[in-house]
Amino acid sequence: MYRSAVYDEPLLNELVSSKKEKIKPLGILPDSLKRNEKIDIPDIDETQVVRHFHHLSQMNYGIDSGIYPLGSCTMKYNPKICGEIASWDGFAGTNPYQDVSTIQGNLQVMFELERMLCEITGMDYFSLQPAAGAQGEFLGMLLTRAYHEFNKDFERNEIILPDTSHGTNPASAAMAGYKLVEIPSTKEGTVDLDVLEKTLSEKTACFMLTNPNTLGIFESEILEISKLVHDTGALLYYDGANMNAIMGKAKPGDMGFDIVHLNLHKTFATPHGGGGPGSGPVGVKMKLEKFLPVPRVCKNKKDYFFDYKAPESIGKIKGHYGNFSVLLKAYVYILMMGRDGLRESSEIAVLNSNYMKKKLLDSGRYELPYKELRKHEFVLSCEKLKQEKNVRALDVAKRLLDYGFHPPTIYFPLIVKEALMIEPTESESKEDLDRYVDALIKIADEKPEIVKNAPNNTPVNRVDDVGATKKPILTWNMI
Numbered sequence: 001m002y003r004s005a006v007y008d009e010p011l012l013n014e015l016v017s018s019k020k021e022k023i024k025p026l027g028i029l030p031d032s033l034k035r036n037e038k039i040d041i042p043d044i045d046e047t048q049v050v051r052h053f054h055h056l057s058q059m060n061y062g063i064d065s066g067i068y069p070l071g072s073c074t075m076k077y078n079p080k081i082c083g084e085i086a087s088w089d090g091f092a093g094t095n096p097y098q099d100v101s102t103i104q105g106n107l108q109v110m111f112e113l114e115r116m117l118c119e120i121t122g123m124d125y126f127s128l129q130p131a132a133g134a135q136g137e138f139l140g141m142l143l144t145r146a147y148h149e150f151n152k153d154f155e156r157n158e159i160i161l162p163d164t165s166h167g168t169n170p171a172s173a174a175m176a177g178y179k180l181v182e183i184p185s186t187k188e189g190t191v192d193l194d195v196l197e198k199t200l201s202e203k204t205a206c207f208m209l210t211n212p213n214t215l216g217i218f219e220s221e222i223l224e225i226s227k228l229v230h231d232t233g234a235l236l237y238y239d240g241a242n243m244n245a246i247m248g249k250a251k252p253g254d255m256g257f258d259i260v261h262l263n264l265h266k267t268f269a270t271p272h273g274g275g276g277p278g279s280g281p282v283g284v285k286m287k288l289e290k291f292l293p294v295p296r297v298c299k300n301k302k303d304y305f306f307d308y309k310a311p312e313s314i315g316k317i318k319g320h321y322g323n324f325s326v327l328l329k330a331y332v333y334i335l336m337m338g339r340d341g342l343r344e345s346s347e348i349a350v351l352n353s354n355y356m357k358k359k360l361l362d363s364g365r366y367e368l369p370y371k372e373l374r375k376h377e378f379v380l381s382c383e384k385l386k387q388e389k390n391v392r393a394l395d396v397a398k399r400l401l402d403y404g405f406h407p408p409t410i411y412f413p414l415i416v417k418e419a420l421m422i423e424p425t426e427s428e429s430k431e432d433l434d435r436y437v438d439a440l441i442k443i444a445d446e447k448p449e450i451v452k453n454a455p456n457n458t459p460v461n462r463v464d465d466v467g468a469t470k471k472p473i474l475t476w477n478m479i
Ligand SMILES: Cc1ncc(COP(=O)(O)O)c(C=O)c1O
Pocket: 071, 072, 073, 132, 133, 134, 135, 166, 168, 169, 210, 214, 239, 241, 242, 263, 278, 280
């Protein structure tokens, strides 16, 4: 815990004990700790200070500043009421070490949120503990292991993933000690059933998939995929980062998935740019319930309580009970939106994405490899621009900064050359979508020198990343 040196007498005594100096009462610094030289800061008035910090705050770009169509990241608007409620003393002032009788409201929020997420995904139980999607995946892999070991199925040491999968999927599986087996997608950009069937074996522990996949394409053969996977005794894992496309329309539980993680910091409003706190709850089907982390949030006739009694549980995945403020914002968001609201937001997200995709394709400046039918995001290729003008996806992204826009995700998924992955979300107006499309079209028509040197109007211009790699300036060398 933070202790103020000025007001904390024992701490002061500790600091100067080597000098055998007696500390004076509160608020008075001993001479040995006082600065003798003048501090080198400008002598300016309050207005200038306020303007300086206000200006600095304006140099940030967030979802409140403008469109942020970072594909795969669902950077959508977080209604202010969600943050407002999370900041209420009754919530923000609580502490995980408090007696449960004093935090019944918090437990109620968690208990009800679990039920809501079950309803949205079609799963039977949820754990709210993981602090990010990747941690949810890792938990999913631990659950997979626990499940197979419980069934004395010790030979299953492989996880299958499509070549479109997000980097955290193989990373989480590898962290859990699994061998990775990547399978190529069809020319349509979806799972190749023949290849999957040949790859599945008595060694397969799980197949990890997101639906719609990272190209924004819905895996319409998901029931066949599920059958193939289950027939070999393996589990099917759902990466829920793309849930924004199907909320209220389809449930991963109905598609046959056994384990699901959601990214509350994407689909359920909390924007997560800059690495802010996240939440990656994991939902499971009944057969995996007993392996979920402890404690579970339970309710008897009148009270909520934490239940630690779960002998088969994998244990804890994170300290305490998850990132409570993100859970709370998701809870408020879901209550506010309701069943119809969530469905409508997915519909608008998909509509916005297809509107942009159509305009950009019609412009003839960019290409769209793989199937045209997309959900909430689409992945364009700048390969033609690269061939014709030596302008790459990176250059286009940097130039967007000059137009005052946040760039999309680039170079992912890996199977698209010079990828621009755009996810506009339901939060954007038609005017903003049009402005973004116009900027992308203009950039494609600009002289290559302008685009390749961008950004020109930002406080920091093009970073020499090759130079930085070859000659890194390390901070500990500068001290
Ligand atoms: C498809 C997909 N899966 C998993 C993740 C991992 O989520 P997190 O960043 O919360 O760890 C992401 C993150 O962008 C993602 O896009």
